[in-house]
Amino acid sequence: MTETGEPEIDLLSHYARSLGIEVSGFEDGVPVLCVSGIDAIEGRPGHFHGGATSGLMETAAYALLRLALHERGEQAQLKPINITVQFLAAAKKEPLFAKARITKLGRRSANVTVEAWQEERDRPRASAVMNVMIARSEPEAT
Amino acid sequence: MEKEAPHRDPANVFDPEKAAPFLFAGGHPGWLGLTYLGHGEDWTEIRLPWREELMGDDVRRVIASGPIFSMLDMGGGIAIWTRARRFVPIATLDMRVDYQRPAGERADVIARCECYRTTRSAAFVRGIAHDGDPDDPVATMAAVYMTIGDFNPAGAKND
Numbered sequence: 001m002t003e004t005g006e007p008e009i010d011l012l013s014h015y016a017r018s019l020g021i022e023v024s025g026f027e028d029g030v031p032v033l034c035v036s037g038i039d040a041i042e043g044r045p046g047h048f049h050g051g052a053t054s055g056l057m058e059t060a061a062y063a064l065l066r067l068a069l070h071e072r073g074e075q076a077q078l079k080p081i082n083i084t085v086q087f088l089a090a091a092k093k094e095p096l097f098a099k100a101r102i103t104k105l106g107r108r109s110a111n112v113t114v115e116a117w118q119e120e121r122d123r124p125r126a127s128a129v130m131n132v133m134i135a136r137s138e139p140e141a142t
Numbered sequence: 143m144e145k146e147a148p149h150r151d152p153a154n155v156f157d158p159e160k161a162a163p164f165l166f167a168g169g170h171p172g173w174l175g176l177t178y179l180g181h182g183e184d185w186t187e188i189r190l191p192w193r194e195e196l197m198g199d200d201v202r203r204v205i206a207s208g209p210i211f212s213m214l215d216m217g218g219g220i221a222i223w224t225r226a227r228r229f230v231p232i233a234t235l236d237m238r239v240d241y242q243r244p245a246g247e248r249a250d251v252i253a254r255c256e257c258y259r260t261t262r263s264a265a266f267v268r269g270i271a272h273d274g275d276p277d278d279p280v281a282t283m284a285a286v287y288m289t290i291g292d293f294n295p296a297g298a299k300n301d
Contacts, residue, residue: 013197013198014195014196014198014200015195015198016208018195019208039169040169041169041173042169043171044233049170049212049216050212050233051174051209051211051215052212054208054211054212055211055212058207058211079241080207082239083239085237087237090233
């Protein structure tokens with residue numbers, strides 16, 4: 001961790017950065033991600049496209065997994081297995097936040113849940129469950 | 143402007159080919175760069191062109207899972223309007239995507255979505271994403287959409 005509390009690894013993919021997703025802060029070491037109400041996220045006029053909401057939640061899950069593996073000193077490549085998204089309420093075209101929780105971090109896969117919210121945190125706009133494949137780089141045998 | 147676009151007029155028969163330029167003009171679909179490929183009675187096919195900004199990591203030059211999810215969500219909606227033969231406001235309720243393999247390097251990804259059932263207030267969709275061979279999918283999806291309104295208002299024919 002640096003003095004600002006930011007980890008020294010890259011938490012965002014090309015895709016996440018070009019969509020305008022940012023790390024807005026950390027809560028107990030867990031990254032909170034945010035995307036503002038820009039045109040690139042709009043679906044129905046004035047609202048988020050479900051795909052943009054899902055993209056933010058997926059990015060929050062990968063960011064947390066990358067961080068957790070980094071903190072354990074492990075090198076691994078993450079690959080998506082699946083995602084199930086519940087769209088609970090229309091997200092308005094204004095900042096949307098997402099935070100993930102690791103339910104299981106196993107040898108070969110992880111299970112992660114994510115929630116996305118706007119001004120009222122206890123009324124999430126969407127939630128997701130994801131399974132992610134963890135391809136660890138094995139130390140070479142000598 | 144969006145609210146005056148002809149495909150949104152419930153009196154018009156929904157034609158995905160004619161609606162595509164409006165649906166893909168801006169917002170998230172425009173940012174993705176989606177284009178129309180084809181359709182049948184209850185299915186549609188759309189394309190997500192490869193570009194660097196959509197990459198998921200630095201290791202493999204392939205489209206990330208997020209844009210594929212977005213395209214399948216969009217393709218599902220268009221399949222519903224195609225089957226209903228008119229535009230009905232809808233919202234995705236629940237959607238699942240299983241990623242079977244990464245897309246090819248620098249490959250475009252194609253979504254083929256089929257609306258196999260509609261009820262008064264819900265529509266059911268299944269679909270695949272592939273990068274050239276529909277028999278070797280990149281991903282499969284299943285989703286339920288809810289109508290904001292009614293598929294079968296008084297006077298409309300039942301299906």
